Amino acid sequence: MSAPAARLATAPVLADLIRVDSRQTARVRDAILTLAGTAFITIAGYIIIPLPFTPVPISLATFAVLLTGAALGPLRGGMSAGIYLALGLVGVPLFANGQFGWAFASFGYIIGYIAATLLVGILARRRSDRNVWTTLGLATLGSLAIYAFGVPWLAVFLGVDLATALMLGVVPFLIGDAIKIVAMSALLPTTWRIVDRTRS
Template identity: 75%
Template sequence: MSTAAATRRTFPVLADLIGVNSRQGARVRDVVLTIIGTAFITVAGYITIPLPFTPVPISLATFAVLLTGAALGPLRGSASAGLYLVLGLVGVPLFAHGASGWAFSSFGYIVGYVVAALIVGALARRRSDRSVWSTLGLAAVGSLTIYAFGVPWLAAFAGIDLAAAFALGVLPFLIGDAVKIVAMAGLLPATWRIVDRAGERS
């Protein structure tokens, strides 16, 4: 195998371990997992803590998006986040505090969810969710991706410069993000260790 081919090689994500016996079964599995991912993001997004000094609330949705991307892989993970985005855009009250539409300060973060799930899922397919250190990197990249979309939207929506948007939309959340990243770095590799041990026993 060439070096280039080895670099392009991908590996299973956790959702791939749900075995099916046919192509039709695989499609049904993928649809069900996508819907479950959307539901997970929705429920997590409702768990918020408003902060009086910023229009962006603390939310568990970021953690849910990153975990969904890693567990489901790039296509199913981004589809879950994309379905969440589209349903909210057309008026389903899925976003934090039962919001919908696009005209609010944190909408850019939700757009970033789709891209972050795609990137995190792609990294997971290259086994970046198998060790603590690589999972730390995976989760950090996903978080930065969300900020890359959320901060410019916040600046434009609130009519402030990027420095002010950074102060309002990033700095208050760094400690919480660090906790989420560490939690992922513990959860995903531990899950893979359990899976590997179960495989050895079977």
């Protein structure tokens, strides 16, 4: 791999800007950031709007997941989502409406959170969070990753076909997703511009 390509693949994410002076301190920083990511996803997941025609509520968790992946990078972001999933599976009521375990219609989306944080984090490490257009792509791909797990689970759990699952688990959320994606495309590049000016 050429030097420019290597730099592109390992660009810092926002969390890397928190400087530490030793490996041990770096581990503590990473642990705190990872748990903060889990807490962020949990709190956002409790902010929901139930819809009467689908068992999947409107939630801010997806926005938190995408932002966590971009800000923390694939490893810390993926671990944040993984801890969230693991705690819920063992009985901690972290999921929307205080749910836990796996036997509910929207559980597949929570599995998708891990894939989304990994994907978004990898793209952020390739500087895709630095301008509006690439951030739009980053956030869109992250949202699609969540749906890729959520919709099949919804179809199997409800015993419906894929078209019905799409109508119940995707279509009602497209406007909200568009708002979240646009918000990310404004927030992340603006943050990086502020960081670059501060460095200068």
